[in-house]
Amino acid sequence: MIRLTSIHKAYDPHASGPVLSDASLGIESGEFVAILGKSGSGKTTLLNIIGGLDRDYRGQAVVDGRELKRMKDRELSRFRNRTISFVFQTFNLLPHLSCEENVAFPAYFGDVVPHRQIGVRAREAMERVGIVHKASAYPNTLSGGERQRVAIARAIFQRPKILLADEPTGNLDSASGQHVMNLFLELNRKDGVTVMLVTHDEHLAALAHRIVRIADGRIVGEEKTA
Amino acid sequence: MRAGKLAAVILQNVRRNRKNFIFSTIGITIGVSVFSFFIALTVGIREEVLNRIYPVDLIEVEPASVSIAGTRSNVERIGFNPEGVAVLEGIEGVARVYPKLRSHFQATYRMGGQLFGSQGVTFEAYFDGLDDGLLRGELEKSAGRRSGKTMKDRLKARYGRQHRCYEAEDCTPGEECVQGLCRPIEYGSLFADHSEHIPCKGEEVCADGYGCVAGRCLELCAGGEECGSSQQCFAPGCQVDAQCGSGQCKEGRCTVSVCLPSCTGGCPAGMECVPESCSADEDCRDGTCVTGRCTLAGTCTHVRCVQNQVEKELMANPDLRRGEIPGLCEDGTPQAANGTCPPARCPASTYCSVQSYFRPGYLWQDRRGEGRCELPIPVVLNPIVLELFNMVLKSTLERTQLGTLDTLLGYGGSVTFGHSFYKDTVKDRTPVEKRLVVVGYSNKALEAGVTMPMSFVERANARYKGKGATRQYDSIILQLAGAEHLPNVLARLEQFNIQLSRRSAEAEKFRTVLLVAIAIFFIMASIILAIAAINITHTFLMVIYERKREIGILRAVGATKMDVRLLFLGESLLIGAAGGAAGNAIALGLSEAADFLANRYIGDFPFQPDTFFHFRPEWVAASVAFALFFSLLGAFFPANRAAGMDPARTLTLA
Numbered sequence: 106m107i108r109l110t111s112i113h114k115a116y117d118p119h120a121s122g123p124v125l126s127d128a129s130l131g132i133e134s135g136e137f138v139a140i141l142g143k144s145g146s147g148k149t150t151l152l153n154i155i156g157g158l159d160r161d162y163r164g165q166a167v168v169d170g171r172e173l174k175r176m177k178d179r180e181l182s183r184f185r186n187r188t189i190s191f192v193f194q195t196f197n198l199l200p201h202l203s204c205e206e207n208v209a210f211p212a213y214f215g216d217v218v219p220h221r222q223i224g225v226r227a228r229e230a231m232e233r234v235g236i237v238h239k240a241s242a243y244p245n246t247l248s249g250g251e252r253q254r255v256a257i258a259r260a261i262f263q264r265p266k267i268l269l270a271d272e273p274t275g276n277l278d279s280a281s282g283q284h285v286m287n288l289f290l291e292l293n294r295k296d297g298v299t300v301m302l303v304t305h306d307e308h309l310a311a312l313a314h315r316i317v318r319i320a321d322g323r324i325v326g327e328e329k330t331a
Numbered sequence: 332m333r334a335g336k337l338a339a340v341i342l343q344n345v346r347r348n349r350k351n352f353i354f355s356t357i358g359i360t361i362g363v364s365v366f367s368f369f370i371a372l373t374v375g376i377r378e379e380v381l382n383r384i385y386p387v388d389l390i391e392v393e394p395a396s397v398s399i400a401g402t403r404s405n406v407e408r409i410g411f412n413p414e415g416v417a418v419l420e421g422i423e424g425v426a427r428v429y430p431k432l433r434s435h436f437q438a439t440y441r442m443g444g445q446l447f448g449s450q451g452v453t454f455e456a457y458f459d460g461l462d463d464g465l466l467r468g469e470l471e472k473s474a475g476r477r478s479g480k481t482m483k484d485r486l487k488a489r490y491g492r493q494h495r496c497y498e499a500e501d502c503t504p505g506e507e508c509v510q511g512l513c514r515p516i517e518y519g520s521l522f523a524d525h526s527e528h529i530p531c532k533g534e535e536v537c538a539d540g541y542g543c544v545a546g547r548c549l550e551l552c553a554g555g556e557e558c559g560s561s562q563q564c565f566a567p568g569c570q571v572d573a574q575c576g577s578g579q580c581k582e583g584r585c586t587v588s589v590c591l592p593s594c595t596g597g598c599p600a601g602m603e604c605v606p607e608s609c610s611a612d613e614d615c616r617d618g619t620c621v622t623g624r625c626t627l628a629g630t631c632t633h634v635r636c637v638q639n640q641v642e643k644e645l646m647a648n649p650d651l652r653r654g655e656i657p658g659l660c661e662d663g664t665p666q667a668a669n670g671t672c673p674p675a676r677c678p679a680s681t682y683c684s685v686q687s688y689f690r691p692g693y694l695w696q697d698r699r700g701e702g703r704c705e706l707p708i709p710v711v712l713n714p715i716v717l718e719l720f721n722m723v724l725k726s727t728l729e730r731t732q733l734g735t736l737d738t739l740l741g742y743g744g745s746v747t748f749g750h751s752f753y754k755d756t757v758k759d760r761t762p763v764e765k766r767l768v769v770v771g772y773s774n775k776a777l778e779a780g781v782t783m784p785m786s787f788v789e790r791a792n793a794r795y796k797g798k799g800a801t802r803q804y805d806s807i808i809l810q811l812a813g814a815e816h817l818p819n820v821l822a823r824l825e826q827f828n829i830q831l832s833r834r835s836a837e838a839e840k841f842r843t844v845l846l847v848a849i850a851i852f853f854i855m856a857s858i859i860l861a862i863a864a865i866n867i868t869h870t871f872l873m874v875i876y877e878r879k880r881e882i883g884i885l886r887a888v889g890a891t892k893m894d895v896r897l898l899f900l901g902e903s904l905l906i907g908a909a910g911g912a913a914g915n916a917i918a919l920g921l922s923e924a925a926d927f928l929a930n931r932y933i934g935d936f937p938f939q940p941d942t943f944f945h946f947r948p949e950w951v952a953a954s955v956a957f958a959l960f961f962s963l964l965g966a967f968f969p970a971n972r973a974a975g976m977d978p979a980r981t982l983t984l985a
């Protein structure tokens with residue numbers, strides 16, 4: 106599903122060292138992989154490359170059978186719209202839209218969801234994460250945990266194959282974090298969504314199928330969990 | 332991204348940031364309102380004021396007062412005669428050419444009390460002549476437009492309830508009896524030379540080719556087919572040589588022949604068929620000789636009449652219509668108890684035209700009272716006349732203004748040829764009084780007088796100024812196929828030894844001034860809009876900086892670079908559209924206010940329009956297009972910058 110080969114990335118050529126160097130990684134369809142590493146180790150950079158948001162790197166990234174670098178902006182945008190989706194540490198919801206509108210927002214940029222089903226599907230996704238009672242609320246009235254659930258609902262609205270979560274629990278208390286984590290596990294288990302979860306929390310990482318450790322832009326180890 | 336979805340997202344953004352939107356719109360609004368307001372004003376002044384005084388598609392040319400030929404080579408001289416007219420007709424963009432002939436002798440008008448208060452007024456007459464055939468088509472067309480604005484009106488006029496009639500008296504004033512039914516009079520069709528009788532005493536007062544025969548100037552002919560379609564060449568009967576002009580009277584017949592209306596096909600109103608006298612069938616051109624008269628051949632002669640009480644009343648109050656004088660019959664006898672009258676001598680629409688003799692101090696006193704039935708001389712007015720007339724009515728006489736142009740149709744007055752308030756210059760001091768009837772309006776007509784059929788003016792000129800009266804046209808009016816041909820036609824006219832009439836030259840100057848004004852407003856509006864565009868750039872850059880992260884979110888959920896660009900360009904189009912709409916609305920509001928103030932504080936003046944503003948759809952569209960263009964221009968750079976943003980970077984910003 107995801108195959109990275111010798112990814113090299115440096116923001117500033119004059120900087121001390123590259124952000125990612127010779128990173129290679131393979132993830133199968135339906136896997137739940139945790140990326141574990143300290144802050145600044147290059148986890149987000151790696152995720153942005155896989156998600157097609159960052160195209161400025163050396164090496165090869167093949168996602169869902171397609172070499173990302175070869176894709177034009179149009180195709181790549183379509184890919185982001187329907188094949189993958191992101192969940193961010195800072196939620197990244199649009200403040201001027203209600204929760205339901207936020208969830209359905211990706212529908213504006215593609216036609217995966219037929220026009221008449223948009224409302225139904227948005228509610229379905231919200232039901233899934235248990236936030237449907239806040240459908241018409243605005244993000245700034247919600248708690249962190251609730252906001253993240255809205256973000257997850259948006260991420261699953263288009264029924265993507267891959268979910269990229271960048272420290273989704275980083276801004277949450279442990280109870281909310283646990284709740285969010287359970288959602289990811291359920292999505293992976295029931296819907297077969299491939300999940301890549303970036304975290305620096307060993308306990309959460311332990312819930313994944315596999316842990317990939319990253320330090321200073323290098324993949325330093327992989328281990329299967331029980 | 333589909334257009335509908337794009338629009339939805341744009342609207343979300345606008346709704347969220349109304350303040351920015353309105354702020355950006357203000358500049359555009361001001362620019363557009365300046366543009367629309369002043370363009371509407373210049374167009375309005377051109378349409379409402381200038382074009383009414385100087386119609387765009389008419390140019391009048393005159394012979395150059397100073398020879399231009401001296402200062403310039405290759406000048407093609409054209410005469411003010413039929414050949415010159417033909418040359419002018421050949422110019423591209425000239426639709427029609429109307430030669431004009433001015434009156435070259437003196438006359439006075441008399442207008443009745445109905446329009447001017449109880450006394451009526453007499454004033455110096457100015458008139459000119461235009462080809463009746465050319466003008467008639469235009470008059471009939473405009474009459475049709477006036478009387479039948481909608482299909483319903485036309486159907487009503489055609490099939491609606493109509494009164495049966497035998498003659499015009501059975502119908503209401505303004506109607507005539509056509510085939511037993513009352514119909515509105517088609518005044519335009521009356522504009523024709525009805526060969527009104529202008530008496531003469533000697534040969535010298537008739538135009539070239541005319542002779543003073545049977546007491547009037549008639550076209551001489553040799554007995555062939557040279558007379559006009561409804562005329563025939565006859566040798567009129569006579570008693571003495573004096574009746575035969577340059578010829579003699581032999582055996583009761585003149586030795587010269589003249590063109591006279593023939594009886595075949597009937598005679599015009601006020602004329603009757605006088606059969607030719609004969610002694611044998613051979614004397615008759617048509618038919619046989621029965622008891623000394625030909626059965627078919629004859630000439631149309633004006634019906635002789637005696638001026639009766641009604642005629643006198645009509646002369647004194649020329650704006651009264653026949654049959655409107657209370658208690659009196661057509662022939663002046665009192666009406667019977669049941670209001671009926673015996674038939675009149677002169678048929679409806681004609682009057683008894685008598686000769687009056689000029690006696691110093693006793694003007695109008697000595698009328699012999701004998702005359703001939705004639706149609707009134709049809710005259711066409713320039714709409715300007717009505718405008719000035721209304722002014723006088725309102726401000727000086729404090730009478731109500733005439734509503735529309737139609738109001739004067741059918742009214743008349745009388746004209747006395749050969750009489751003047753100034754020093755007399757006419758050869759023959761026998762004044763002739765004729766009635767006039769207004770039959771239509773044309774902007775080609777004389778602005779300070781009335782316009783008559785040209786052939787009549789020609790005859791009258793000859794009659795009062797003698798054979799030497801110029802046979803040249805005084806000016807020529809060019810009707811253009813459209814205002815857009817003006818420059819081309821003016822350029823061509825330069826090649827001839829002619830000049831624009833003072834009015835046309837003035838109009839040219841005004842038009843140039845207005846053109847310059849439009850250009851200035853255009854530049855002014857452009858500058859304001861350019862500033863507005865810069866303002867939009869500024870605002871958008873700010874907004875984009877603020878919404879950096881959002882742009883990243885958009886890209887993360889599948890927006891392409893083009894989508895992002897279109898979102899901002901679309902928003903700017905909305906700004907342009909809103910500014911365009913608001914600007915035009917403001918301009919409209921300001922124009923209403925300006926009109927109101929003008930009406931209130933400037934007061935009445937001639938040609939005062941209802942509004943000084945004309946919002947032409949094409950200019951309004953242009954103003955909106957302008958607004959859209961400048962908004963897009965302003966948003967172009969920021970939109971590109973937003974599209975080019977690195978989504979990964981904007982999203983990872985803390």
Ligand SMILES: Nc1ncnc2c1ncn2[C@@H]1O[C@H](COP(=O)(O)OP(=O)(O)O)[C@@H](O)[C@H]1O
Nearest residue numbers: 116124143144145146147148149150151980983
């Ligand atoms: N836009 C950027 N420009 C320059 N350096 C960056 C940028 N984004 C991240 N970095 C640097 O790259 C390294 C890796 O960052 P990141 O992938 O965000 O790490 P992580 O997500 O593991 O905390 C860090 O040293 C960070 O300072």
Ligand SMILES: [Mg+2]
Nearest residue numbers: 145148149271
């Ligand atoms: Mg990170």
